[in-house]
Amino acid sequence: MEPVKIGLLGLGTVGSGTVNVLSRNAGEIARRAGRGIQICWAATRDLYKDRSCKIENIRLTTNPREVVINPQVEVVVELMGGVDLAYHLVLEAITQGKHVVTANKALIALHGNEIFAAAQKAGVMVAFEAAVGGGIPIIKALREGLAGNRIEWVAGIVNGTNNFILTEMQDKGCSFAEALLDAQQRGYAEANPAFDIEGIDAAHKMTILASIAFGIPLQFEQVYTEGICTITREDIDYADQLGYRIKHMGIARRGEIGIEVRVHPTLIPYRRLIANVDGVMNGIVVKGDAVGSTLYYGPGAGSEPTASAVIADLIEVVRALTSDPENRVPHLAFQPDALVEIPILSMEEAKTAYYLRMQAIDRPGVLAEITYILGEQGISIEAVLQKEPAFGESYVPIIMLTQPVLERNMNQAICRIEALESIEGKIVRIRLETLD
Amino acid sequence: MEPVKIGLLGLGTVGSGTVNVLSRNAGEIARRAGRGIQICWAATRDLYKDRSCKIENIRLTTNPREVVINPQVEVVVELMGGVDLAYHLVLEAITQGKHVVTANKALIALHGNEIFAAAQKAGVMVAFEAAVGGGIPIIKALREGLAGNRIEWVAGIVNGTNNFILTEMQDKGCSFAEALLDAQQRGYAEANPAFDIEGIDAAHKMTILASIAFGIPLQFEQVYTEGICTITREDIDYADQLGYRIKHMGIARRGEIGIEVRVHPTLIPYRRLIANVDGVMNGIVVKGDAVGSTLYYGPGAGSEPTASAVIADLIEVVRALTSDPENRVPHLAFQPDALVEIPILSMEEAKTAYYLRMQAIDRPGVLAEITYILGEQGISIEAVLQKEPAFGESYVPIIMLTQPVLERNMNQAICRIEALESIEGKIVRIRLETLD
Numbered sequence: 001m002e003p004v005k006i007g008l009l010g011l012g013t014v015g016s017g018t019v020n021v022l023s024r025n026a027g028e029i030a031r032r033a034g035r036g037i038q039i040c041w042a043a044t045r046d047l048y049k050d051r052s053c054k055i056e057n058i059r060l061t062t063n064p065r066e067v068v069i070n071p072q073v074e075v076v077v078e079l080m081g082g083v084d085l086a087y088h089l090v091l092e093a094i095t096q097g098k099h100v101v102t103a104n105k106a107l108i109a110l111h112g113n114e115i116f117a118a119a120q121k122a123g124v125m126v127a128f129e130a131a132v133g134g135g136i137p138i139i140k141a142l143r144e145g146l147a148g149n150r151i152e153w154v155a156g157i158v159n160g161t162n163n164f165i166l167t168e169m170q171d172k173g174c175s176f177a178e179a180l181l182d183a184q185q186r187g188y189a190e191a192n193p194a195f196d197i198e199g200i201d202a203a204h205k206m207t208i209l210a211s212i213a214f215g216i217p218l219q220f221e222q223v224y225t226e227g228i229c230t231i232t233r234e235d236i237d238y239a240d241q242l243g244y245r246i247k248h249m250g251i252a253r254r255g256e257i258g259i260e261v262r263v264h265p266t267l268i269p270y271r272r273l274i275a276n277v278d279g280v281m282n283g284i285v286v287k288g289d290a291v292g293s294t295l296y297y298g299p300g301a302g303s304e305p306t307a308s309a310v311i312a313d314l315i316e317v318v319r320a321l322t323s324d325p326e327n328r329v330p331h332l333a334f335q336p337d338a339l340v341e342i343p344i345l346s347m348e349e350a351k352t353a354y355y356l357r358m359q360a361i362d363r364p365g366v367l368a369e370i371t372y373i374l375g376e377q378g379i380s381i382e383a384v385l386q387k388e389p390a391f392g393e394s395y396v397p398i399i400m401l402t403q404p405v406l407e408r409n410m411n412q413a414i415c416r417i418e419a420l421e422s423i424e425g426k427i428v429r430i431r432l433e434t435l436d
Numbered sequence: 437m438e439p440v441k442i443g444l445l446g447l448g449t450v451g452s453g454t455v456n457v458l459s460r461n462a463g464e465i466a467r468r469a470g471r472g473i474q475i476c477w478a479a480t481r482d483l484y485k486d487r488s489c490k491i492e493n494i495r496l497t498t499n500p501r502e503v504v505i506n507p508q509v510e511v512v513v514e515l516m517g518g519v520d521l522a523y524h525l526v527l528e529a530i531t532q533g534k535h536v537v538t539a540n541k542a543l544i545a546l547h548g549n550e551i552f553a554a555a556q557k558a559g560v561m562v563a564f565e566a567a568v569g570g571g572i573p574i575i576k577a578l579r580e581g582l583a584g585n586r587i588e589w590v591a592g593i594v595n596g597t598n599n600f601i602l603t604e605m606q607d608k609g610c611s612f613a614e615a616l617l618d619a620q621q622r623g624y625a626e627a628n629p630a631f632d633i634e635g636i637d638a639a640h641k642m643t644i645l646a647s648i649a650f651g652i653p654l655q656f657e658q659v660y661t662e663g664i665c666t667i668t669r670e671d672i673d674y675a676d677q678l679g680y681r682i683k684h685m686g687i688a689r690r691g692e693i694g695i696e697v698r699v700h701p702t703l704i705p706y707r708r709l710i711a712n713v714d715g716v717m718n719g720i721v722v723k724g725d726a727v728g729s730t731l732y733y734g735p736g737a738g739s740e741p742t743a744s745a746v747i748a749d750l751i752e753v754v755r756a757l758t759s760d761p762e763n764r765v766p767h768l769a770f771q772p773d774a775l776v777e778i779p780i781l782s783m784e785e786a787k788t789a790y791y792l793r794m795q796a797i798d799r800p801g802v803l804a805e806i807t808y809i810l811g812e813q814g815i816s817i818e819a820v821l822q823k824e825p826a827f828g829e830s831y832v833p834i835i836m837l838t839q840p841v842l843e844r845n846m847n848q849a850i851c852r853i854e855a856l857e858s859i860e861g862k863i864v865r866i867r868l869e870t871l872d
Contacts, residue, residue, distance in 0.1 A: 017726070021584055021725075021726045022584075024586075025584065025725070025726070028586055028770075029583070029584065030774075031770045031774035032583050032769060032770050032771070032774075033583075034762060034766075129581070135726070135730060137580070137581025137582065137730075140576060140580060140581045141573050141576070141577065141581070144573070144576060144748060144751075144752060145576045145577070145748055146571075146573065146744065147465070147469075147747070148457055148465065148743065148747025148748050148751065149457075149461065150460075150461050215464070215467055273709060273712055273713070273733060276709055276712065277709070288571075288744060289460070289740075290453070290457045290461070290740040290741065290743055290747070291571035291734060291735065291740070291741045291745075292571065292734065292735050292740075292741060293734065294571060294572055294573075294732070294733060294734030294735075295731070295732070295733040296730070296731075296733075297709060297730060297731040297732075297733070298727060298728065298729065298730030298731065299727065299728050299729075299730075304725075304726040304727070305726065305727045305728060307584065307726055308582065308584045308585055308726040308727035309584075310584070311583070311584025312580060312581055312582065312583045312584050315580075315584065316583075319762075319763055319764070319765065320763050322760065323760065323763040324758065326470060326755075326758070327755055327756050327758060327759035327763065328755075330470075333468060334464075334468055335470045338468075
């Protein structure tokens with residue numbers, strides 16, 4: 001049988017990796033898919049650039065639309081990134097009756113609902129395994145492997161840049177700024193790292209995971225997002241003393257009155273396997289009512305790891321080319337007409353435990369004032385760590401871990417404690433998850 | 437649309453779990469599959485037994501054949517265990533044109549080749565996610581999620597009973613016999629535990645993983661199998677001092693001249709995530725050429741975790757009911773006509789590093805004698821730990837870690853060292869994997 005003809009948009013890091021792996025493993029891939037898979041056309045910004053992949057058998061163009069409308073292209077692989085142009089090209093490909101494979105999390109998180117509706121109408125597949133967790137087949141695990149479960153929560157380290165920075169701070173004792181610089185020098189962080197360190201990339205990924213976990217439409221704008229810029233060495237050390245690691249996590253949880261989807265730094269007990277997911281690696285824990293907790297770990301980014309996910313999608317699409325749409329796995333795990341509008345809660349309605357750090361005057365009775373306020377707000381204390389004042393200082397750091405509580409109550413408690421005359425400055429608060 | 441009608445063989449632990457989860461999550465499962473899934477008939481040994489699942493809407497019989505030949509049954513779920521009867525029933529179901537879901541690793545490991553050939557001929561699916569790793573969707577990850585890779589190796593803790601025993605020995609300092617008794621009292625080990633502790637169960641699972649990793653036929657009889665009965669507290673302690681954990685692992689590795697598939701106790705560096713997979717949990721690391729290392733972790737057994745995998749398979753089968761066979765994922769990951777006969781190497785040809793422990797006379801020159809023999813056999817030493825003799829003892833324990841070497845060479849070296857007049861008794865050897 002003829003190989004399936006692929007049109008590629010983007011020949012950057014992931015695009016080159018995809019070309020290389022498809023060519024290197026061509027034999028095994030054909031043995032799996034039952035047909036060869038051949039990239040015949042590719043759109044790239046610069047035709048004459050030196051590349052880390054062989055492009056002899058690929059026709060290049062600078063006009064991505066040319067690839068999308070080429071009648072010989074059966075599957076379009078979108079690896080150009082960005083949102084607006086990618087959106088128009090993907091929609092055009094779908095309208096042309098072509099299947100799409102994409103690694104673009106921003107595109108799916110922001111425009112997935114329209115894209116999947118268009119794909120359903122056109123009877124084509126849009127595959128996006130590479131959009132979350134890089135080479136880890138987490139979309140497949142959640143959407144198919146755990147399909148028998150009512151998913152209770154998903155908690156993931158889904159941004160390798162942030163995980164690298166926090167791991168460096170933990171292991172080498174450096175500051176956030178030093179670790180960020182190191183990440184940039186190694187190519188793990190962009191020159192403008194805002195997208196990663198402010199948590200937006202992780203929020204895109206959690207938007208997707210929440211949707212396929214709970215059968216709800218994609219709702220990026222409802223995701224609470226906090227980055228890692230405010231994390232200090234001090235907090236990492238105190239957390240360590242209390243038996244915790246600080247990780248930048250995304251959490252999607254089904255609660256009694258709605259769904260929480262939030263991205264923020266999080267203390268987790270160091271005995272949990274996911275607390276030991278270090279460096280640029282990603283790890284995602286999924287809790288299902290039947291299976292309990294399962295964890296998926298691997299490289300969350302990079303040329304060939306991401307290509308691994310892109311090619312898995314390609315093999316799946318190639319196998320299902322002649323299948324009826326109803327035989328395929330629905331894009332968002334649930335049948336399109338079976339998605340439900342469970343509300344995503346505001347952060348005030350979310351319930352988590354907390355790590356609090358404050359500077360208090362070193363005199364008797366201060367702890368009583370603080371615990372009185374917490375008690376009034378219905379907040380139970382799990383642990384207290386009170387340090388000696390540094391030489392010449394009149395303030396002492398007090399560190400507290402609390403039981404889970406509504407964020408609204410915690411906000412009120414923090415306001416009241418900060419207003420105490422015995423407390424200096426702002427209270428540092430970091431959320432804490434036991435992942436039970 | 438009418439629900440799909442299922443016939444169940446076996447209402448034991450996993451069967452009851454499957455009935456319970458299917459009923460509890462019926463709504464979500466139908467939202468995913470696009471159709472309801474209903475167990476209508478079930479075969480069980482005792483019709484009047486008290487059960488942990490509701491059977492009001494299920495017609496019971498003591499004759500499994502009745503379920504298999506019932507023309508209304510569309511999918512047969514085999515959860516009865518055992519090999520011979522299960523084999524005949526599954527083949528009969530296939531001949532009747534019914535799809536099969538099974539959790540039976542022994543059945544697949546021993547008879548999978550014939551079963552899949554019959555299924556291909558009949559155009560039906562045989563799904564077996566629950567056969568390896570319980571609730572962990574490892575078959576799906578390896579067969580589909582990593583399909584773009586040339587798999588280099590798979591290394592897994594795939595038997596929860598053995599992992600529980602070794603974890604107890606490590607954490608509580610108890611002997612193998614004590615830990616086994618504890619496992620039996622908690623229901624983790626059978627009254628006759630041979631199947632688990634001798635490694636046969638793990639060998640069944642590794643047979644399956646090796647086949648779908650490398651695209652080779654199932655070859656249980658070629659798997660080298662060693663259990664955990666010879667592991668002592670002493671070795672666990674020495675391993676700990678050297679920075680290692682002892683785990684019972686299955687390893688399937690593609691080498692230069694063939695494939696190694698082996699099951700045995702293994703030292704692994706404690707910094708590896710999988711070294712921290714403790715208790716009854718399972719964990720599997722897959723190394724692919726593109727993705728690098730990925731890890732899958734979760735409960736490897738139990739009623740509802742295993743049911744989770746059975747139901748995921750059911751949903752997949754239900755979705756693909758009307759699909760053409762060529763649109764489906766091949767049973768052994770590769771197209772049936774594309775399996776290849778790469779030889780599975782004998783253990784003599786396998787290459788691993790080693791932990792050696794021996795009792796030597798406490799006098800100068802003994803270490804030189806030993807290292808001379810190792811050197812002659814081309815074995816490099818990675819670390820040596822020499823202890824003081826216990827009070828009144830004239831022998832001292834010497835512990836060595838070696839670099840990877842052919843097992844044949846190690847066998848010869850051990851023979852020669854054991855023959856030394858300065859060495860007392862047998863040398864303890866445990867294989868060591870760095871999982872790089």
